[in-house]
Amino acid sequence: KKASIGVTGLAVMGRNLARNLARHGHTVALHNRSEERTRSLVEQFGDEGDFIPAYSAQEFVDALERPRQIVIMVKAGGPTDAVIEEFAPLLEPGDVIVDAGNAHFADTRRREQALRERGLHFVGTGVSGGEEGALHGPSIMPGGSKESYESLGPLFEDISAKVDGEPCCTHVGADGAGHFVKMVHNGIEYADMQLIAESFDLLRGAAGYSPAEIADVFGTWNTGRLDSYLIEITAQVLKHVDGASGKPFVDVVEDAAEQKGTGRWTVQIGLDLGVPISGIAEAVFARSLSGSTGLRSAARGLGGPTRTPLTGSALETFADDVEQALYASKVVAYAQGFNQIQAGAAEYGWDIDLGRVAAIWRGGCIIRAKFLNDITSAYAAEPGLPTLLTSGGFRKAVEDAQDSWRSVISTAVRLGIPTPGFSTALAYYDGLRADRLPAALVQGQRDFFGAHTYRRVDRPGSFHTLWAGDQSEVEA
Numbered sequence: 001k002k003a004s005i006g007v008t009g010l011a012v013m014g015r016n017l018a019r020n021l022a023r024h025g026h027t028v029a030l031h032n033r034s035e036e037r038t039r040s041l042v043e044q045f046g047d048e049g050d051f052i053p054a055y056s057a058q059e060f061v062d063a064l065e066r067p068r069q070i071v072i073m074v075k076a077g078g079p080t081d082a083v084i085e086e087f088a089p090l091l092e093p094g095d096v097i098v099d100a101g102n103a104h105f106a107d108t109r110r111r112e113q114a115l116r117e118r119g120l121h122f123v124g125t126g127v128s129g130g131e132e133g134a135l136h137g138p139s140i141m142p143g144g145s146k147e148s149y150e151s152l153g154p155l156f157e158d159i160s161a162k163v164d165g166e167p168c169c170t171h172v173g174a175d176g177a178g179h180f181v182k183m184v185h186n187g188i189e190y191a192d193m194q195l196i197a198e199s200f201d202l203l204r205g206a207a208g209y210s211p212a213e214i215a216d217v218f219g220t221w222n223t224g225r226l227d228s229y230l231i232e233i234t235a236q237v238l239k240h241v242d243g244a245s246g247k248p249f250v251d252v253v254e255d256a257a258e259q260k261g262t263g264r265w266t267v268q269i270g271l272d273l274g275v276p277i278s279g280i281a282e283a284v285f286a287r288s289l290s291g292s293t294g295l296r297s298a299a300r301g302l303g304g305p306t307r308t309p310l311t312g313s314a315l316e317t318f319a320d321d322v323e324q325a326l327y328a329s330k331v332v333a334y335a336q337g338f339n340q341i342q343a344g345a346a347e348y349g350w351d352i353d354l355g356r357v358a359a360i361w362r363g364g365c366i367i368r369a370k371f372l373n374d375i376t377s378a379y380a381a382e383p384g385l386p387t388l389l390t391s392g393g394f395r396k397a398v399e400d401a402q403d404s405w406r407s408v409i410s411t412a413v414r415l416g417i418p419t420p421g422f423s424t425a426l427a428y429y430d431g432l433r434a435d436r437l438p439a440a441l442v443q444g445q446r447d448f449f450g451a452h453t454y455r456r457v458d459r460p461g462s463f464h465t466l467w468a469g470d471q472s473e474v475e476a
């Protein structure tokens, strides 16, 4: 018997994907650079399904039925290229190579093109949900050709998470579309985590709640519109007490957030595309600031306001106000992320259904949330929606939240509690809804020092004012 799919790269993500496939009744060929991992997978989990261990590239390829489908799960960058080069020469036209790692979509586009010219399908696939997701049902975001999805789609849909019986997997679009969408997923993940972290900081710094009390607040929020995996795990992390010191776990962890780079990519590409994804950018910068330990210790003594904690009714309603601010800021972060996907699709010629993207993020992935049902419905009702902020339900919710949102941010400013995520989200909202922006003045400045020209509100054309001369206007 031959295998319907093979997995090479059997570190924890690859191993769990292979086990997930086998548990769903698919025969899975296994391969790893060092034989040990292949052996131990079969020893430990061989009874979960049908595995065919292979100890050379040729053996692996020979174990697969045609068209062969090989999933690569190795480190992004050089190691992925090396594995592709190891297998591509052994494959035949029509075979499919899947990269299920966190590759940069530009690499995926390059690889797809090169392999297409050799008659092979290359499918860059976003996989979200961490180790547990890979084993029990991730959210899967495959790019590549439509043709490759015909054979691969049913397998991936089978092992993906399900929400209301629907698989959290869809063909996202051609070549790098899947990895692009996964990248934006991670950017949104950063923004979401930052907003939750700011909520914690505010509840503690302005209202004096303990981590355990904040865990309870998050627990309550998790029964409402903020119901999500990230809120749920936040409550668990905040509840956790360090065994060694007896202190809240969150107080014994160094406050320097690390990153593997996908959030940074999202921001870099956002800049290239000219899409204001300020929520994601602030989240990345907040991690950088937290990790700038030398700078922070040099600046530690800088003066700030006296912290007079909240009292009375302001204190009483504070947790509710923060919930509103978090919700509104979250809508902005997602609106920005979906606009980035839209811009990427326009730039790279992908046909991406934003509603389907929201739908496959409802389960399995790190940002899975009830909220994504609402985004799915918003795009279903209006596929050409310019921004989530103008869709009926979100518009009303954000308008209703704005008093609390503004008041929470002013409290933060007054007390000197940094809320870059909340603040940039509100600035974006106010910027978008503004009648006139001071950008007109910026245009004037540019024209003054560089004769960069401007357009007028009252007639077409480009104009320049002779600033150093008689100040008359000429048509450029």
Ligand code: 6PG
Pocket: 102, 127, 128, 129, 130, 186, 189, 258, 259, 260, 261, 262, 263, 365, 366
């Ligand atoms: C996922 C996660 C996953 C990974 C993050 C962590 O969707 O399953 O996003 O891809 O855990 O990339 O990212 P940082 O290390 O950059 O925080």
